[in-house]
Amino acid sequence: MTHIEEEIVVTTPAAPSAPPEFSAARLHGEACFWCGSALKALHPAGSVTTSVAGGVREWSVVACEEHRGRRAA
Secondary structure (H helix, E strand, O other): OOEOOOOEEEOOOOOOOOOOOOEHHHHOOOOEOOOOOOOOOEEEEEEEEEEEOOEEEEEEEEEEOOOOOOOOO
């Protein structure tokens, strides 16, 4: 599993804290952002931004049915 060495910032104050370790699959919308499952149906769940050299990058993330009510943004 590849881990991205970037700081994650959830772009809404109502969203719970992001997981301390997150995989590229979560950032690329291939797994639930909250639990990491890639075996369940996935639904759009907003976006998150990460700090990168020279600025920020925005990622569209998804959530499984169980975490569908949690939106990253």
